[in-house]
Amino acid sequence: MDATDEIQSHRDVMKPNSIPLPDAPSGRSWGVVSVLDGPDRGRLWELGVLPGIEIRVVRVAPMGCPMEIEIDGSRFALRRETARTILVATAGPL
């Protein structure tokens, strides 16, 4: 990761109204704000997890991890720490 990336991620974390997906109340869709750097960032992008896309936590496995998410009609299972790299907007239009 280069320096500008790092600055970018920090700015994302700091965005006042964006929170990691697992922390967002479930039961509704959220707009993706950004994806933090991590081993799965490229994969998430190509699956369509990009800013402005709607995402939803469908359910959580019996012991709290992994989680099933829905993007664009497709369902994926990912671990909680991967889901944490997805920041979603809590309020307001995107």
Place this chain on the structure above:
Amino acid sequence: MTSIALVGNPNSGKSSLFNRLTGLSQKIANYPGVTVEHHSGRLRLSSGDLEVVDLPGTYSLVGRSPDERVTSDFLAGELKGVNAPDAVCAVIDACQPGRGLFLVSQIIDMGIPVVVALNMVDEAREAGQLPDASALSLALGGIPVIPTVAVNGEGIPALSSAIAEVAKTKVSSSVASLWRTLRVADAFGNDPAETARRHAWVRSKLGQAKWRPTGGHRASSDRIDKWLLHPALGFVLFLIIMGGIFQAVFSLAAPLQDGVEMAISALGSACGTWLSPGLARDIVTQAVFPGVGAVVVFLPQIVILFLLLGILEDTGYMTRAAFIVDRPLRMIGLSGRAFIPLMSSFACAVPGIMATRVIEDRRERLITILIAPLMTCSARLPVYTVAIGALMPESAQFGPFGARGLVLLALYVGGALTGSLVAFVLGKTLLKGDRHAPIIEMPTYRWPDPKAVLTRMAHRAASFLRRAGTVIFGVSLLLWALSAFPRADVAPDAPASVTAAAQLHGSIAGRAGRLIEPIVAPLGFDWRIGIGVLASFAAREVFVSTMGVVYAIGEGETEVAEAQLQAAMQAAVHDGTTRPVFDIATLVALLLFYMIAPQCASTLAVIRRESGSWGWAALAFGYLTVLAFAVAWAGRHVALWFVGGN
């Protein structure tokens, strides 16, 4: 020959289409990541034959995991020993066209001629979304788009002719080199703007085709998942389903096994009466039939377990099972992906280890490979059956349960627990490091296609039989030879059992057994068990037939009668004493030894092949042997302490 590659997202139906196009049967399952290497077959056309290659599913051409890399390397012509394809048939799931078109956009950019198979239109139709293939084709600038239903063959002729057409266009030779440059520059996938542009392109194409995908049968799948993935009930249902499978395997297989046993012994006796007495007859009746028979008897179990697992795979439940057990497996350093390989290992470690190819993380894959032999495979059952039978009578009860069944259950659990412990330790020591759990697609539930399930089962059964027919057959012959030579001198009027015992004592096998007796003596084993242990390094079940030879059961007959063998084992004493060989402590040690010991040449061979080095196979062999000795020794002493004695 002109070659066509099938490329598409996992679970989009590539293998089903491949089977339709080539008439071959390749493994299909409703479980992402089933095709892990490339398979090729022939598509017969009036204009000449084409080679069709089925590739692992992928979401992009970046090659983010080893199996995805097979696909992208193949397309770039970088896979060793194979040429790049002349054209691509991109397979798109009509219920999830967005992700499929994303991949198509990269294929188009590569410059390879492409035809799109819009598969699963039956499901899209049912979900109220009849995609307009010609509109999509128009939006894609004239790339042929053929609607197909791989499971019933709809659209296959149209697809074949479209493929024939596209195969005529010649790729410019600069494509591969251009592509290589692109990959070096990492043009795909590491830039969100580039990825976003592609997604926008996909959306615009879908818009031009006036297509708003729905994701297929989600509503009914969600109704099922409400129960099967229920936060509390889900785990209980998972345990019930898996317990049910084991129960079914045992109860359904028993009558079939009796049938197989009878058929083999009848066949053996028939051969015995046909052949005139002599070496040839001895080989047939004492080596061939008992040896191969001991293995074939387990075919019903393996077939039934694979049938049931296959049905579960095709419904889509196995992905849910992986979802449910991910967290528990994580405690021992594995992930949900290790579940199917480990579960298959309960039938036989060989297909189980091969199934680890779906595990992306190399360390996790190695750990799974190394512990797979600890899952109780069906080859252990003959040994367990005989030893437990000698240990306690059929009528023994423990509370309301039959004691024999409980001991068997304890051995299954013991093997799995040992495996968990080993996985945990390996993950903290030799194979430590960050694990990476991939993002896995959750398919919708589907009715399994009986033909696909049955062919897959037949393949697995055939590979098991091939093993029985070669390795175990060879070993049985060798073993028989080692115990039949050099010929012992005995009075011709001596009783048959005396002759046989003297023969074994003086034979090469007998000498080898006595040679290793000091090593196995701490476990309470005598030289006869030593022979069994040595012989069963090739395959566990050989132990039973060896004991049959050792105790001269079935002289003149082919069937290794279990009860007879148990009686002989109970009567056996250490040479020159009245001390029984198979006392409780020895039997406990024997059971524990077989619970762990890596006694299967095929498993070690497949570990070598899948891990890519003899080193890992040697490690597996070494650690399992040492552990087996240690645990058996400890078990023996605990048993001695309980029952008293030396």
